[in-house]
Amino acid sequence: MTLDYLIVGQGLAGTALAAELLKRGKKFMVIDRFRMNSSSLVATGLINPVIARNLNMYWKADYFLPHAEKSFRQMEKFLGESFYTPLDMLRIFRSDEEREKLRQRLEKHPNPYVGRFREELPPGLKGRHGAAPIRGVAYLELKTLLPAMRQYLRNAGILLEEYFQYDKLLCEGPLLQYGLWESERIIFAEGPGVLDNPWFPDLPFAFTKGELLTLEIEGGPQNTVISKGHNLVPIGGNRYKFGATYAWDFEDARPTPEARALLEERLQELLTLPYAIRGQEAGIRPTVRDRKPLLGTVSSDPRIAIFNGLGSHGAIMAPALARDLMDYLEKDKALMKEVLVHRQIKAHNS
Numbered sequence: 444m445t446l447d448y449l450i451v452g453q454g455l456a457g458t459a460l461a462a463e464l465l466k467r468g469k470k471f472m473v474i475d476r477f478r479m480n481s482s483s484l485v486a487t488g489l490i491n492p493v494i495a496r497n498l499n500m501y502w503k504a505d506y507f508l509p510h511a512e513k514s515f516r517q518m519e520k521f522l523g524e525s526f527y528t529p530l531d532m533l534r535i536f537r538s539d540e541e542r543e544k545l546r547q548r549l550e551k552h553p554n555p556y557v558g559r560f561r562e563e564l565p566p567g568l569k570g571r572h573g574a575a576p577i578r579g580v581a582y583l584e585l586k587t588l589l590p591a592m593r594q595y596l597r598n599a600g601i602l603l604e605e606y607f608q609y610d611k612l613l614c615e616g617p618l619l620q621y622g623l624w625e626s627e628r629i630i631f632a633e634g635p636g637v638l639d640n641p642w643f644p645d646l647p648f649a650f651t652k653g654e655l656l657t658l659e660i661e662g663g664p665q666n667t668v669i670s671k672g673h674n675l676v677p678i679g680g681n682r683y684k685f686g687a688t689y690a691w692d693f694e695d696a697r698p699t700p701e702a703r704a705l706l707e708e709r710l711q712e713l714l715t716l717p718y719a720i721r722g723q724e725a726g727i728r729p730t731v732r733d734r735k736p737l738l739g740t741v742s743s744d745p746r747i748a749i750f751n752g753l754g755s756h757g758a759i760m761a762p763a764l765a766r767d768l769m770d771y772l773e774k775d776k777a778l779m780k781e782v783l784v785h786r787q788i789k790a791h792n793s
Contacts, residue, residue, distance in 0.1 A: 514762035655686025
């Protein structure tokens with residue numbers, strides 16, 4: 444059988460692509476070997492239209508957010524699982540000076556997702572300078588979504604559970620060939636695995652390592668994300684995720700005692716409530732130097748495409764960008780210039 448697409452990778456990007464291809468009735472196969480330390484599986488899964496540090500609107504949030512909610516709700520119905528939870532959010536101020544600086548920033552650059560500053564905080568939190576409410580936030584439980592999609596693909600017979608072997612992809616004929624499969628196109632959505640990809644060498648990645656803790660907190664804030672440098676995200680019952688860290692210099696994807704100590708120090712600055720640590724996880728983010736994703740095709744062979752570099756904001760971007768990439772490949776609709784894989788890239792400096 445000739446396929447329309449091969450997809451390499453079933454993290455958040457590959458899952459969003461699979462959902463888009465299913466909606467379009469395309470024939471495809473996903474090639475992916477499950478990895479526990481996938482950056483998608485260890486991400487906080489936070490959908491947030493605001494950059495908490497400075498209360499600016501996240502890049503094209505008005506474009507990404509509505510499609511993210513619609514798409515993930517459709518996936519819930521299709522897969523028969525619940526993994527999308529709307530939440531409130533509070534960005535706690537560290538000082539009166541910071542509060543005033545951000546108030547002045549919002550006067551110059553209004554953000555519809557930021558509400559009126561408030562003085563009171565939920566019980567159990569430290570803070571004397573108030574907080575800013577943030578709207579449009581949701582928690583995406585990736586440890587439910589990704590396995591649910593994987594099981595669907597497995598049951599449908601459209602999942603090859605193996606590491607992709609680049610030397611097996613033959614491009615000489617009118618169709619791409621990989622083992623027994625022939626395909627019109629292939630999309631690489633492999634996250635950090637792109638470092639070994641011969642069709643996309645020397646991309647401007649600056650991979651970062653993120654670590655987070657899973658906590659139990661009795662009497663912790665319910666249905667509200669708390670942001671104070673790091674995010675405390677309720678994930679059901681008395682359980683929370685806290686993180687994530689950013690490390691630019693690292694040896695591997697294993698959790699470290701240094702990150703645990705840093706996150707515990709931040710917890711002490713945030714909580715008056717007792718807590719218990721139930722887990723620590725780490726993963727490598729495929730971050731691009733200008734903090735924008737990489738989409739497009741190989742200049743010499745437009746049958747070979749990439750969808751990578753979602754970074755820490757992947758949950759809000761993935762569904763809309765999967766749709767955009769398919770419109771580009773199927774309808775020759777232009778991609779946003781900010782995400783083109785061959786764009787000129789400067790380091791992020793905001």
